[in-house]
Amino acid sequence: MALMPVAEALQRVLADAKPLPTEVVSIDEAFDRVLTEDVVALRTQPPAAVSAMDGYAVRASDVAHAPVVLKVIGQVAAGHPFTGKVGPGEAARIFTGGIMPEGTDTVVIQELTTQDKNGVTIQKPTGAGRNVRNEGIDFAEHQTLLRQGQRLTARDLMLAAAMNYSRLNVHRKPTVAILGTGDELVPPGGSPGPGEIVYSNGFALAALARGNGALVHDLGIARDRIEDIAAAVRRARELNADVLLTSGGASVGEHDLVQRALAAEGLELSFWRVALRPGRPMLHGRLGAMQVLGVPGNPVSAYVCAFLFLGPLIRKLAGRSDISDLPQSARLGRDLPANDERADYLRATLQDTPNGPVATPLPSQDSSLMAPLAKADCLLIREPHAPAAAAGSECVILKLGL
Ligand code: AMP
Numbered sequence: 001m002a003l004m005p006v007a008e009a010l011q012r013v014l015a016d017a018k019p020l021p022t023e024v025v026s027i028d029e030a031f032d033r034v035l036t037e038d039v040v041a042l043r044t045q046p047p048a049a050v051s052a053m054d055g056y057a058v059r060a061s062d063v064a065h066a067p068v069v070l071k072v073i074g075q076v077a078a079g080h081p082f083t084g085k086v087g088p089g090e091a092a093r094i095f096t097g098g099i100m101p102e103g104t105d106t107v108v109i110q111e112l113t114t115q116d117k118n119g120v121t122i123q124k125p126t127g128a129g130r131n132v133r134n135e136g137i138d139f140a141e142h143q144t145l146l147r148q149g150q151r152l153t154a155r156d157l158m159l160a161a162a163m164n165y166s167r168l169n170v171h172r173k174p175t176v177a178i179l180g181t182g183d184e185l186v187p188p189g190g191s192p193g194p195g196e197i198v199y200s201n202g203f204a205l206a207a208l209a210r211g212n213g214a215l216v217h218d219l220g221i222a223r224d225r226i227e228d229i230a231a232a233v234r235r236a237r238e239l240n241a242d243v244l245l246t247s248g249g250a251s252v253g254e255h256d257l258v259q260r261a262l263a264a265e266g267l268e269l270s271f272w273r274v275a276l277r278p279g280r281p282m283l284h285g286r287l288g289a290m291q292v293l294g295v296p297g298n299p300v301s302a303y304v305c306a307f308l309f310l311g312p313l314i315r316k317l318a319g320r321s322d323i324s325d326l327p328q329s330a331r332l333g334r335d336l337p338a339n340d341e342r343a344d345y346l347r348a349t350l351q352d353t354p355n356g357p358v359a360t361p362l363p364s365q366d367s368s369l370m371a372p373l374a375k376a377d378c379l380l381i382r383e384p385h386a387p388a389a390a391a392g393s394e395c396v397i398l399k400l401g402l
């Protein structure tokens, strides 16, 4: 099988991924969830004109000239409307959030007044509409304020509640089962023996999955035996995972292991070699309704493949409207040689300069190196067969967030 271009591989991964069905959650649980429909305000905010300050609600025509003394005929505070009408020569004491009484059209702040038994003295002329928040200045009933496909922020929840929603319709969260493979792997925190390597991939992959809005099932580490891997694959199916992500078992010769275990479980293979560095032996297919991504074991390859393919896949399943990572442009921080037939995703740092961002590939790009990966701010994309590029020339990057 020829190497598949990255864009085509991504297209295949996303092709039959459908946004997951709706569930209703209380607004309390809706943080970071994705709306299945537009959300329309159920009320107007503020529902009536209210005072923005503590002071006196008056008729602007009475306070066009000052000083002037007005008769205080009532009091209004948030939650305690004044039912009377304020006539000429009258005022109502008002506090922030109090509804403007009938007849009034401006608020004189209390700092510009003195009150005694004769009434309130307004010391300075005040124009109409001062210190008043008009009805609907925030939003109006029937206005669409949140959109389908939007991932809800803390601020969105505040807005939804103000629109009078206690529950919201959101997509079910995608579930991702994560499996490591390798006889050499041991969990972190122990005392690795000779030849043992600390299992590290899974922690980045799980965090990346969660950061994109998925729930994670940790399937642990399978030994390098088809039966072990196949058993873990069956567990993923029993858990009804939407996605199975395996890492490892992908070097030449060994690759057969994960692929053969998946094949034994009925994998419909979509592709397994991508024109990508790091990450050539990546695999994609389906097991029934479950999508399968098999990424290489080398930590950088595992991460880059998950970043490029798992992230968008989760976002699509989650119903998000922002599925793709948006490439940005930067200037090269150093000369680069011509590229070969594989797209290169170089780990690079990013500096803001007066001439825009400068991306400098880290000196060592080996796919096993986790320290430079952790230090990187972005992936610098080199297209297949890109010609040599000089420092200062334009380049394309993907920012690494998670
Ligand atoms: P593999 O794809 O299984 O041939 O693994 C390639 C390299 O990545 C080997 O050096 C493995 O020890 C290493 N490796 C595989 N899986 C993991 C993992 N989960 N965490 C850290 N290193 C791994």
Ligand code: MG
Pocket: 181, 182, 183, 248, 249, 250, 254, 297
């Ligand atoms: Mg291995």
